[in-house]
Amino acid sequence: MLLFLFRVFLVSAFCVQAVYAELRIEITKGSDDAVPIAVVPFTNRTNLALPADIARIIDANLLRSGDFVTLPTNKMLSLPDKSGDVYFRDWKMLGQSFVLVGQVSSDAAGRRFHVQYELMDVYNQKRVVGELISSSTTGMRQLAHRISDKIYEAITGVRGAFSTKIAYVTLDLKGDDAEYRLQLADADGQRSKTLFKSAKPVLSPSWSNDATRIAYVSFESGRPAIYIQNIKTGKRKQITNFRGLNSSPMWSPDDKKLLMTLSKDGNAEIYSYHIASASLDRLTNHYGIDTEGSWSRDGRRIVFTSDRSGTPQIYEMDLVERRPERLTFKGRYNARPRFSYDGEKVYFVHKSTRDYHIASMNADGTDQYILTDTPLDESPSVSPNGRMIIYATKRNGKGVLGVVSVDGDSKYFLPSSHGEVREPSWSPFLN
Amino acid sequence: MKLEAFKHGLALVLATTVLVGCETTSTSDQESAEPTAEQGAQTSGAAGDEQLTEQQLAEQKAQAQAEKEQSAMREVRTFYFDLDQSSVKAEFRAPLAAHASYLVQNPSAKIVLEGHCDERGTKEYNIALGERRANSVAQFLKVNGVSASQIEVVSYGEESPAVAGSNETAWSKNRRVVLQY
Amino acid sequence: MLKYSKHRKGLLTKSFFVSLCFALSASVSAKTLIFQSKDNSASEPVYEQESGSQVQASTPSAPVAPAVGQTSNINSELFFIVEELKQEVMSLRGVVEEQAFEIRQLKRQSLDRYKDLDSRLQEMAKARAESVSVVQKPELVTASPNISSVQGAAVVPVVVQADVKSAAAPAESAPSVDQDQQKLDYQNAYAYVTKKDFPAAVDALHAFVEKYPDGDLTGNAFYWLGEVYLVLPQLEQAKQAFSIVVKTFPGHRKLSDATYKLGVTYDRLQQPAEAERYLKMVQEKFPNSTAAKLAKSYTISR
Known part of the structure; x- marks a missing residue:
């Protein structure tokens, strides 16, 4: 019954670095087949107060993924901090499959921390993975995310995406004044910072595949234009400012081109824009709306939204043949498709009878599933390991971010402490 | 003649x-x-x-009356749309025709047509839909003789709702094109 | 007069095309058909772009406004007709696309059905041929009905139930299964599912339900078999696996999910009535479950 985590409402209470915390996590649903794991608090062998509770962060990461169910500390019979002290029988009795133990030490000056961790397999009574890594005092959170990645991969065989980033847009309304911000944060919503601020709408952030730049739409001139901003330097560059629409930028796999929607030739069409030469290649041609293009990983195909058949539906197009093929046939509204990293799946927004949900399908249009159950879900963006989808939704009338596993089994929200949060974009792997 | x-x-x-x-x-x-x-x-x-005949006087009167009506109709500056639709509703054709004839008679006058949507659906599709709505109004004006150079179209998608809220009353007020001189 | 009308006829065709072309390519700016007169008597029809406004504005006499109104009424009328036609063409395109899709689906299904039938016939023939050798290997006897019940995609569910029960019977008399070992085996099998190694998952899950026909996790294993088959997609087998969970594991914690997925499977098998039955069932039996919500939002293709 431990596994039975359906509809468990849990507000995680870790507020380390609460100063930066803009998005706080709330788990609403876990997977029925989650692997039980005990993350034992790491012993602090320094005589300093640690800037972050590593075990806490790892525990929260694993729990949130939906692939694990973690054991609360007060249920643990002992708190070992190295493999030799782990009594497998105890953990077996507690129904645990894995135990993570570790300790933190520091150099003499207290400037660098060393973390030693070991992951133990309870049934096979052996060490799965372990390592000694160090970091500066400010890098503790990243370190915890890195360990989470290692553990996730050791157990599931899939690379962890805990040390990735998310970009999103927030909107604060102060009377009649609007403040849009393009934000950047850790995948768990912590350590957010502002990349760009404007009184006019900011839309559609998209990560370059080398994770160094973000393309987005800004209305700062009163009309929409596409910008590229370097994350490290903060430098921005206006890329397009055509008559009419300039929207929906999306990087090509080689980062040399941007897919975008322009209406300079009359109505919304999808173009491929070669960044270095500033040349355009028009990809679609129909008096209906064509927009929201997404590139496949091999760069050979795109999927996009078109209402050429009277209602918005998702089409796929080979970039050589350029004959759009419709993929969605269920329902009267299917839009904003995004390819999965392996190119096998497409995630999109589907309108069921009344509500808008995130749905998934195979790249050939088969196997369509609805993944979310809140009423106004949009802007799906896939994690680089292909396991989770971050999306925008409304809770209590406020825009928040939600995360759902690609099988729809587990789910959590990243509610913001202030303002509306929308249009999340999950970064690629950062290293 | x-x-x-x-x-x-x-x-x-x-x-x-x-x-x-x-x-x-x-x-x-x-x-x-x-x-x-x-x-x-x-x-x-x-x-x-x-010579001014009675008929002509009557015509002048009628014209003055018509002009009054026309300017009253020009007060209508917001045009609403049905869900996922971008065709100009029948009730807005007369006011738009009034705007058109004003713009034809004042070729130096310029307008901006702002297209908007309700919050439902995806943001980028809504931006395109907002533009199509504004374009639909622009086309109607052009058909009625207004020069393309007098019209500018901007779509805000769902970013500038007229009314806040997540219900049909709010949504129906937000699916609109606003004409600004 | 006659000369006029002749003239006009030629013009008509031209103007018709012009306005149509204009309206179809929404981007092209308004072109209006007008007559520009150098002097009032000899009016020569001239086709011009975007100058209608000037002509009208330069004629100062009284009835200008209504005249503009009327001409543009006709233009507007045409504009709306073209708009309507565009919409009509788009929705017709939609219908064509949908029907093409349905035809593709039907083709694929009839091929699947043929293949399924063919493979079952072959299996039957093989089973008959093997029936002699089976007697010599008694441990295989208990295993084979179980496998065939799932892989053989029996059409009548009753047969499946019988098979599963008969397979389960010998296990009950067997010594009690080591719970830890069972859990470990399950996790190993489930790991293939998470790693998306579906063929390996099928093998492992089959091995699991064979080894623990009546275990705590057997229902789960059948459920995941169903999921994997649904992905593959081997719909008949998926149906079989989900049916087993629904029919032979009452009260199982995967029951709501399995019922929902069975509905989905029937939908994919183009059996909307059955699909609806199970999607309704999950909403009635487990109104608060996530599966019920999913079932509610699921649209059955017909």
Whole structure:
């Protein structure tokens, strides 16, 4: 019954670095087949107060993924901090499959921390993975995310995406004044910072595949234009400012081109824009709306939204043949498709009878599933390991971010402490 | 004046041609053309007359009245749309025609058409939908003689709702095109 | 007059095309058919772009406004007709696309059905041929009905139930299964599912339900078999696996999910009535479950 985590409402209470915390996590649903794991608090062998509770962060990461169910500390019979002290029988009795133990030490000056961790397999009574890594005092959170990645991969065989980033847009309304911000944060919503601020709408952030730049739409001139901003330097560059629409930028796999929607030739069409030469290649041609293009990983195909058949539906197009093929046939509204990293799946927004949900399908249009159950879900963006989808939704009338596993089994929200949060974009792997 | 009348006849025939099909016999052509010619003669005769007849006074009055109505109709600056639709509703055709004739008579006047959507659906599709709505209004104005250079179109998608809220009342107020001089 | 109308006829066709072309390519700016007269008597029809406004504005006499109104009424009328036609063409395109899709689906299904039938016939023939050798290997006897019940995609569910029960019977008399070992085996099998190694998952899950026909996790294993088959997609087998969970594991914690997925499977098998039955069932039996919500939002293709 431990596994039975359906509809468990849990507000995680870790507020380390609460100063930066803009998005706080709330788990609403876990997977029925989650692997039980005990993350034992790491012993602090320094005589300093640690800037972050590593075990806490790892525990929260694993729990949130939906692939694990973690054991609360007060249920643990002992708190070992190295493999030799782990009594497998105890953990077996507690129904645990894995135990993570570790300790933190520091150099003499207290400037660098060393973390030693070991992951133990309870049934096979052996060490799965372990390592000694160090970091500066400010890098503790990243370190915890890195360990989470290692553990996730050791157990599931899939690379962890805990040390990735998310970009999103927030909107604060102060009377009649609007403040849009393009934000950047850790995948768990912590350590957010502002990349760009404007009184006019900011839309559609998209990560370059080398994770160094973000393309987005800004209305700062009163009309929409596409910008590229370097994350490290903060430098921005206006890329397009055509008559009419300039929207929906999306990087090509080689980062040399941007897919975008322009209406300079009359109505919304999808173009491929070669960044270095500033040349355009028009990809679609129909008096209906064509927009929201997404590139496949091999760069050979795109999927996009078109209402050429009277209602918005998702089409796929080979970039050589350029004959759009419709993929969605269920329902009267299917839009904003995004390819999965392996190119096998497409995630999109589907309108069921009344509500808008995130749905998934195979790249050939088969196997369509609805993944979310809140009423106004949009802007799906896939994690680089292909396991989770971050999306925008409304809770209590406020825009928040939600995360759902690609099988729809587990789910959590990243509610913001202030303002509306929308249009999340999950970064690629950062290293 | 003859010209004006001729145009009427032509437009009428044109309309019938479109509706009935492309086969028009020369007889039916003639039939519809004849009353036109008469009308034309009458009007041109009246224009030659220098004295103000009662009829003309009445016409002037009517025109003044019409102008008043026209300017009243021009007060309508927000045009609403049905869900996922971008065709101009019948009720807004007269006000838009009034705007059109004003713009035709004042070629230096310029307008901005702002397209908007309700919050439902995806942001980028909504931006395109907002533009299509604004374009639909722009097309109507152009068909009515307004020069393309007088019109600018901007779509805000769902970013600038007129009314906050997640219900049909709010949504129906947000699916709109706003005409600004 | 006659000369006029002749003239006009030629013009008509032209103007018809012009306005149509204009309206179809929404981007092209308004072109209006007008007559520009150098002097009032000899009016020569001229086709011009975007100058209608000037002509009208330069004629100062009284009835200008209504005249503009009327001409543009006709233009507007045409504009709306073209708009309507565009919409009509788009929705017709939609219908064509949908029907093409349905035809593709039907083709694929009839091929699947044929293949399924063919493979079952072959299996039957093989089973008959093997029936002699089976007697010599008694441990295989208990295993084979179980496998065939799932892989053989029996059409009548009753047969499946019988098979599963008969397979389960010998296990009951067997010594009690080591719970830890069972859990470990399950996790190993489930790991293939998470790693998306579906063929390996099928093998492992089959091995699991064979080894623990009546275990705590057997229902789960059948459920995941169903999921994997649904992905593959081997719909008949998926149906079989989900049916087993629904029919032979009452009260199982995967029951709501399995019922929902069975509905989905029937939908994919183009059996909307059955699909609806199970999607309704999950909403009635487990109104608060996530599966019920999913079932509610699921649209059955018909």
